[in-house]
Amino acid sequence: MAATKTRPPRPAPAAFDSLEQEAYLQLWRTYDRLRELDERVFQRHGITAQQYNALRILKSVRPGALSTSAVGARLVSRAADMTRLLDKLEEQGLVARKRCEENRRVVYVSITAAGVAVVGRLAADVKRLGKHQLGHLDRRTLRTLIDILSKAREPHEDPAMAAAWPGSSHRKQSTKSEE
Amino acid sequence: MAATKTRPPRPAPAAFDSLEQEAYLQLWRTYDRLRELDERVFQRHGITAQQYNALRILKSVRPGALSTSAVGARLVSRAADMTRLLDKLEEQGLVARKRCEENRRVVYVSITAAGVAVVGRLAADVKRLGKHQLGHLDRRTLRTLIDILSKAREPHEDPAMAAAWPGSSHRKQSTKSEE
DNA sequence: GGAAGTTAGTCGTTCAAACGATTATTGTTC
DNA sequence: GAACAATAATCGTTTGAACGACTAACTTCC
Numbered sequence: 001m002a003a004t005k006t007r008p009p010r011p012a013p014a015a016f017d018s019l020e021q022e023a024y025l026q027l028w029r030t031y032d033r034l035r036e037l038d039e040r041v042f043q044r045h046g047i048t049a050q051q052y053n054a055l056r057i058l059k060s061v062r063p064g065a066l067s068t069s070a071v072g073a074r075l076v077s078r079a080a081d082m083t084r085l086l087d088k089l090e091e092q093g094l095v096a097r098k099r100c101e102e103n104r105r106v107v108y109v110s111i112t113a114a115g116v117a118v119v120g121r122l123a124a125d126v127k128r129l130g131k132h133q134l135g136h137l138d139r140r141t142l143r144t145l146i147d148i149l150s151k152a153r154e155p156h157e158d159p160a161m162a163a164a165w166p167g168s169s170h171r172k173q174s175t176k177s178e179e
Numbered sequence: 180m181a182a183t184k185t186r187p188p189r190p191a192p193a194a195f196d197s198l199e200q201e202a203y204l205q206l207w208r209t210y211d212r213l214r215e216l217d218e219r220v221f222q223r224h225g226i227t228a229q230q231y232n233a234l235r236i237l238k239s240v241r242p243g244a245l246s247t248s249a250v251g252a253r254l255v256s257r258a259a260d261m262t263r264l265l266d267k268l269e270e271q272g273l274v275a276r277k278r279c280e281e282n283r284r285v286v287y288v289s290i291t292a293a294g295v296a297v298v299g300r301l302a303a304d305v306k307r308l309g310k311h312q313l314g315h316l317d318r319r320t321l322r323t324l325i326d327i328l329s330k331a332r333e334p335h336e337d338p339a340m341a342a343a344w345p346g347s348s349h350r351k352q353s354t355k356s357e358e
Numbered sequence: 359g360g361a362a363g364t365t366a367g368t369c370g371t372t373c374a375a376a377c378g379a380t381t382a383t384t385g386t387t388c
Numbered sequence: 389g390a391a392c393a394a395t396a397a398t399c400g401t402t403t404g405a406a407c408g409a410c411t412a413a414c415t416t417c418c
Contacts, residue, residue: 018310020309020310020313020316021309022321022325023313024213027206027328028210028255029328029332030328030331030332031206032255032256032257034331036335068396069396069397076208077208078211078215080376082398083398084398103396104382104384105382105397106396107397127197127200130197130200133203134202135199136334142198143198144327145202145205145206145324145327146201146202146205148323148324149202149205149208151315151316151320152324153208153209156213156216227404247367247368259405259406260368260406260407262368262369263369263404267404282365282414284365284367285365285366285367285413
């Protein structure tokens with residue numbers, strides 16, 4: 001049985017089956033590395049990245065409100081269970097819920113003053129986080145990355161949601177130009 | 180309280196604070212969309228993507244073995260708890276564990292014939308998955324994506340692991356050329 | 359050669375995600 | 389207008405991830 005230490009001359013692990021697979025694994029790996037930094041920051045404020053996202057969305061429509069499912073649809077990552085995510089935010093007093101009168105099935109959610117305060121307190125850290133994560137890439141490279149990523153997920157994006165989610169669609173897209 | 184339906188003329192949600200943040204959120208979103216397809220495939224075979232990855236790594240060193248931590252270090256996503264991940268694979272008879280004689284602290288893990296069979300059975304699906312996920316991007320774009328992603332995580336990659344993980348390092352890197 | 363410190367792996371517990379079933383309300387249809 | 393289907397949200401339960409504490413085995417250093 002060969003041990004790890006007994007084979008120093010081969011650092012490269014399993015080869016990839018295809019270029020597509022390599023790209024996906026690179027994507028996964030990169031996301032994982034960046035996410036670690038992400039979580040560390042939000043954790044210091046007693047919140048998760050996903051929760052922050054919900055707050056960010058609600059803050060953007062303030063003082064308006066969104067239905068539970070509307071918040072879920074706009075989240076970066078699909079969240080199966082909005083109820084419990086919002087439960088936690090409500091427990092902390094960061095959001096408020098209110099049943100709709102016309103359609104008593106839907107529940108409107110809005111951000112509270114305390115919620116706005118939390119987002120504000122996080123703002124500086126989030127900005128610094130971004131620089132730390134990807135600040136070493138120049139703007140042109142970042143735009144290329146954004147553009148390719150948008151193209152990559154385009155076929156897998158729900159058409160109804162594609163517009164609601166900021167991607168390549170509503171900006172002059174091009175893989176190679178402008179600054 | 181404004182409802183969702185009462186503001187149709189603005190599909191764009193919260194603006195991004197910075198280009199770096201936008202890139203990260205795009206990365207997150209794209210990963211999430213692609214991962215959904217991923218999980219669906221592996222689920223049909225009663226396995227998780229992370230488990231498949233472990234099997235893939237072990238298959239690549241067959242008939243050799245790796246220590247528990249060595250497997251963990253090569254995984255795409257950092258896994259806090261190798262023990263339980265391997266427990267599940269062992270329960271299914273896909274891997275075998277064996278204590279090292281010289282150093283009785285380490286446990287060697289190797290893939291079994293059944294494990295190889297499972298990976299083999301998955302091969303076709305995985306290949307099709309890759310095409311489905313990113314097959315609509317041409318090779319040049321895929322290479323650019325891989326290259327930028329490698330650069331993106333480079334500063335956040337543990338130097339010791341950077342070589343062990345396939346990235347831009349061991350291939351002629353360039354943002355703009357060759358095919 | 360025995361105490362202190364390191365390393366590899368395991369286990370306990372807590373927390374969030376995943377999946378499905380369930381309730382409450384509304385819309386449809388005969 | 390009563391039965392049926394559709395929709396919004398919630399809840400139950402199972403599973404995996406996260407974090408830390410813990411044990412066993414080796415190393416080091418007086």
